[in-house]
Amino acid sequence: MQEPELxxxxxxxxDPVHRYVHVREKLIWDLIDSPEFQRLRRIRQLGTSYLTFHGGEHSRFNHSLGVYxxxxxxxxxxxGRxxxxxxxxxxxxxxxxxxxVGHGPFSHxxxxxxxxxxxxxTKEVITGDTHINQILRRVSPQFPQKVAEVIAKTYNNKLIISLVSSQIDADRMDYLxxxxxxxxxxxxxxxIERILRVMRPHDEGIVFKFSGMHAVEDYIMSRYQMYWQVYFHPVxxxxxxxxxxxFQRAKHLYQQGFAFQREPVDLLPFFQEKPTLADYLALDESVVFYFMHQWSRDADPILSDLCNRFLDRNLFQYVEYNPRDFRRLSELKQLLTDAGIDPAYYLEVDSSSDLPYDFYRRGKEEERIPIMLLMPNGEVAELSTKSExxxxxxxxxxxxxxxxFPADKLDALPREVADExxxxxxxMEDA
Structure with a gap:
């Protein structure tokens, strides 16, 4: 390995969160300056949350610097440890x-x-024909693959993986x-200052001194509240x-041969389901917004309506839903269809779920490495065995x-149909 240049x-x-982000290595500086990383300035960290919390306009660029x-x-x-x-x-x-670095516009x-x-x-950006790959290869020809393996959690050093991806890691601490x-x-x-002070390297990853358990508890509860109060906010x-x-409507129209007023050239590879890395990197939220503005004036009434709704924040209303109530959903779809409202675009069940903390469960949907405490006697114990x-x-x-569902479309229907x-x-009628 060539000695990294400083x-x-x-x-x-x-930085508003950490006050300063410090860079000493030229390698890191060059990665930040690469076109692929600069693209993250044009990808919001919180997707559509800015329509709920007007300050949530920060980018993946901000967050990535914070994780670093x-x-x-x-x-x-x-x-020394x-x-x-x-x-x-x-x-x-x-x-x-x-x-x-592999996030797309509006992410999920x-x-x-x-x-x-x-x-x-992300793996493609790091290992493919990119500026980032060229910069990483200055360390060694194998270095880009190693970086990709750490992010994919397949690298052979558990400590390094746990620092980047675990139940309490640099990523989660910054985004919260x-x-x-x-x-x-x-x-x-x-x-976070206390958590960093009590964090220790260990054979199986990272552990936290028992004396810092309450700071870890606070982190777990903060994560729980953020998911339900911010990330899963119904708006x-x-x-x-x-x-x-x-996206569904635009893709469907393209596949049906619809003549868009302005051909969405940047999105065609995605409609065709065969985008290249270059296609992907050319796409950001500014491009999507441009075509959304175009579609808001296009001839298809559904696409036009949906785009205007998003741009003007005229969103759908919502009610609680029991996933076992299939009959209710079926009846609603039929009623909307009879009223001339396409349920494929104007009725949607959305579910959110979260598991704020779990110990290791082999063979389950997602194997989670537990948070371990370093006890005063030198032994380690899983967090939930010590924290009530x-x-x-x-x-x-x-x-x-x-x-x-779109409440305003119901208002435009005959009274008896809307009431049903x-x-x-x-x-209620005034909901």
Whole structure:
């Protein structure tokens, strides 16, 4: 491995969460300056949440720098406690910085319609024909693959993986603090200084001193509150439903041979389900917004309506929904169809679920490495065995189902038809 070049002087980014982001390695500086990483400035961190929390306009770029900074501080605290080679330290920093580089516009909404996952594209960006790959190869020809393996959780060093991806890692710590700051809520705040002080390297990953257990409890509860009060907010979910329907409708129209007023050239590879890496990297939220504006004036009434709804924040209303109530959903679809409203685009069941903390469960849907405490006698113990607070929520998944529909379209229907639909929905006329 070639010894990494240092900058002539340390560079810093002012940051509202960590105050400063410090960069000493030229490799890191060049990665930040690459076109693929700069593209993250044009991808919002919280997708459609800005329509619920008007301050939530921060980007994946902001967040990625924050994850890098937390990783840098963790490595500083590990000095003298564990021996990491220069390449291993760089591996941690690069994986932290690049872990989200494969995100697309509006992230999860875009992924759902076009059936791919951002981690697949992250690997492509790191190992493919990109500026980032060329920069990483300055360390060694194998280095890009190692970075990709850390992000994919297949690397052979459990400690390095746990620093980037675990139940308490650099990624989660930054997004909770950053998202709380920009959305203006207090739920996501926790004592990161204390957590970093009690974090220790261990054979099987990272552990936390028992004396710092309450700071870890606070982190777990902050995460729980952020998911249910911010990430799963029903207005945000309504915006995601409308956005999903826009992508679905545009894709369907293209496949049916619809003549768009302006051909959506940047989206055609996705409609054709064969995008290249270059196609993917050319796409960001500004491009999607451009075509959304075009579609809002296009001839298809459904696509036009959905785009105007999203742009003007005229979102769908929602009611609670029992997933066992198939008959109710079937009746509603028929009533809407009879009323001339296409339920494929104007009726949607959306579910959210979260498992805030779990211990390792082999063979389950998602194998989770537990948070371990370092006891005063040198032994380690799983968090929920020592914390009554965490034990009370451990392994318990919470679900929430909502049924989304356009209330204003019901208002335009004949009174008796609208009342029948509202009756099935379980809403009053003025809902």
């Amino acid at each position: 900058l002539h002087e340390e560079k810093v980014f002012k 900074e937390i990783m840098r501080r963790i490595l500083e605290t590990f000095e 564990i021996t990491l080679t220069r390449e291993e330290k760089l591996l941690c920093l690069c994986a932290a910085l690049l872990h989200d 909404s875009f992924e759902k319609v076009f059936r791919f996952h951002h981690e697949e594209w 603090l950053r998202d709380a700051y920009f959305t203006g809520v207090n739920y996501g705040n926790f004592d 945000t979910r309504s915006a995601e439903v409308v956005l999903n329907k826009i 607070i965490v034990e009370s929520i451990s392994g318990k998944r919470r679900f929430d189902y909502k049924l989304f 639909i509202r009756k099935r929905l379980g809403v």
